[in-house]
Amino acid sequence: MESVPVNEHWLKAVQALQQMQQQDVPQANYADQQQDIALSQLQQQLVRGTLYNSYNSYNYGTGHSFGYGNNQSYYKSRPPRLISKASQPLPAPTLSFPSETPPPPPPPPPPPPPSSNAPSGFSYAAAVKANSSSVRFSIGKQTRFPAPPRPLLTTPASVDTNQDWPQPLKDYVSRCFSLCTNHEERDRVELILKGKVTIAIRDGHMHTRDWANEALPKLRIEGSSSSSTVAPTPATTLPTPTTVSAMTKEQPTTPQKTYSPVRKLRSRSRSRSPRKRASPEAVFSWSSESSPEVRNKKGRRKNKKKVKKFETTAKMAQRAERFSQPSLRKRIPQDGDDAIDWTVYSIFGRCQEIEKPYLRLTSAPDPETVRPVEVLKKALRRVQEKWVQTHDYNYACDQLKSIRQDLTVQCVRDEFTVKVYETHARIALEKGDHEEFNQCQNQLKALYEDGILGSNNEFLGYRILYYLFTQNSLDMAQVLAHLSSESHRDPTVAHAVKVRSAWALRNFVRFFQLYRRSPAMSGYLLDMFLPRERKWALKAILKSYRPTLSVTTVADMLAFKSTAECLDYLEELSLVLTPDKSKIDCKDSAALL
């Protein structure tokens, strides 16, 4: 059990809690009481305004030993650090009280709760003394001790700490928690609720919002969905939902072992969100110990965040986990929207603008600027119409990126998302923007792998041609190896495969013939590397034909639209032509290329 952070903050929190409890009708049953505790803690943390750095960072020295082997005393003499190092630059004031609240008296030992209904109720003393604590929001679990309110940073926030939450909100919270069946879900729900209530308080909606009809948060529990969305492509705008948690959670998927809760705990606290956003998870992670565990005092870690761990007897596991965390961290693509774990926020957009420019998000998204899916559908149609009319690529790209961003932020991954990406990919192809196309096609690959329907085969064909463009023989081999017979029947795929074999054998005649007859948008893809192919083919032609070759033949071979175009091309390369410009002098020209 963690040491009692006997100090002013904590006492203040306790007092606030008691006050809140006194305000309410004393709850007869423990579950409600627990819920109140949960609510109050949630409330307090939100109210403080600083949703970070509120977890304890007890620094227990640099020993690596496991168990109580070397560190004989539980409680070090140094006081617990309330702020982790990384938080120092942040604006939250430290260890200072708001001016309006009076300085608290010297901390006495924590008093027992006023309503001592349940035997295992708010017994701080017991919680302190006990080795085992399950410190988490444990609504409905009668056997666990509640978490004592953590010492939080106080701020000069003018928000009243005794602000009462309206009953509908409390009902909503309890409904959300009732959905949960395990710890992970509970963690998620806590975070989602935090986000919502923060926003509600900030906007002043707390009392006016219709909590009774508020949608319950989506719970992402399935391993496959959360983990398969990890798409390590650069600059993706899809959420890589808590990739750390996804990865580390997947490891101990089989029966709950003593190692696993700690790991999940770790994953939570190691979420990649920037410091500002780290705290919701951090706060809750501290509270989310789920089994009787022994406290760990090994503080030495390589990364800055120091989260106090309650260890099982396998301390070595956790220590090593700590060591492995930095590498896991580095893995995660840090790029723009990726750096933020969107599932935390569970934003439901409210903006009704059909057209919205793209702005790279650097902070928590505001639901007022995020469009819900219905509006996004209209937006997509608008973009498509405008594209057909004006072919304004910058506009289309901008709008589509913003649609993609809104979808990412709201964690929407369905046929509509596929449609958006496909549209963007096609538009990018038309304009020859291969980077954008590559981004979209990678996202589409991930979406298709998740089983979402779309034009799978068409884009498979494009993918094959893209690998020709990048001359990526390895990935090409992979794709070909996994081609199903059903895919072979698709015209785009069949064409792409033929193009590939023509290209591999340097059969430029067939290559250009196939280019002439490209289905769907394959032609645009081939356009991307057409100049390169033409040059190679021309080299071979000039070496092998003597003495001259008519321009018309070359135009035909290299799929030029007209002889004149071919002539321009040849003249650009300063090849030697016959005086009447109808033939190429191959011998002389060969030396030039």
Place this chain on the structure above:
Amino acid sequence: MAQTSLVSYLHNVSICINDKDGVGLAECVSFKHPHVSNPRLRLEQPEADVQRMIDPPWDELVAGHLRACWAISVEDYIEAYTTQTYALQAILKVIQQQKDENWQLPVMYDVILDLRYFANLADKQQRKKSVGRPGDVLEKAAEQIMGCFRACVTDTRAEIRVSKRWAMLPITNQLLKIYFKINKLHLCKPLITAIENSDLRDHFSSAQQVTFRYFVGRKAMFDGDYRTADEYLSYAFSQCHRFSKNNKRRILTYLLPVKMLLGHMPKVALLHKYDLMQFADVANAVRTGNLLQFNEALSQHEGFFIRCGVYLILEKLKIHTYRNLFKKVYLIMKTHQLPIDIFVDALTLMKEVDIDNDECQCILANLIYENRIKGYISHQHNKLVVSKQNPFPSLVNQ
């Protein structure tokens, strides 16, 4: 070995540690050693017991190993992998802390090897449960091992004898194996450069060198650099121990296409010896210029070739087949001015569909461009005119 008690096992371990016996200690924590079949050493929570007899920093390693043994015995490979990562961290820490000593290196080799095995098993298990991405676990393992590599590479100040840089090549080999498995060949480049530039590159053990050359040769082959691939793979093949038949077969699987592309066809006896008869049909078809047989051979053994990853390379042999076929045509015609229709007929005979005059000219143009035929095409007369001297130079030495 299967009957030793935990205490005597730990006693062995502590003796090895005290004696600085790297090899002995490596055996104790390696999964290949028979002690892993000892049920008394399969402990789910070994820390307390281990701590009693082994001092830090070795206790983590030993405890990790014992727990991994347990995990394997209950077939929880993911857990085994995870535990092994802790063990790896432990040994890495030891290595980093102890300067001017490298007796611990064999231990690290074994731990890394076990990590790779467990990662493979964990990956398979995950794939069966369709959890996570395939190759996920292996990637993470690769990162861990990369950490070890970095730690060893930076040990420049110690004397050669006690330097940790001897670990470079073994670790690199493990990493190469993982990268090839997960198809991330671009990550191999820095490792290969590091080894090539190292001063120890010719002094590593022969076994490690063979492994290294094999992988670098394969990579060169995928990159299209057939000369380098030939050099490295030949070295690997010749230096590989006679009794490692499986390894030799593997090397040969990649050496054969490379050699064939450079013009050397294998003897059937060789193929027979190494059980690679799939190449026999292909080789025969290429040698005789029999396009039909070539196509049939490729499609018949398609699965095998794709699995080895050589299918696309073998496709390139089609050009050689064309060259051989056209050479035969030339020999039959006995003239230097060959109408292109003859070639078209030859191709039609070989059941190459859709080949018309233009495509045939295209094939010829490519052959001329690659210097496989000396001559030129006259478009006006629709003829191929070949040189009077050696119009079809040998495929070798090009």
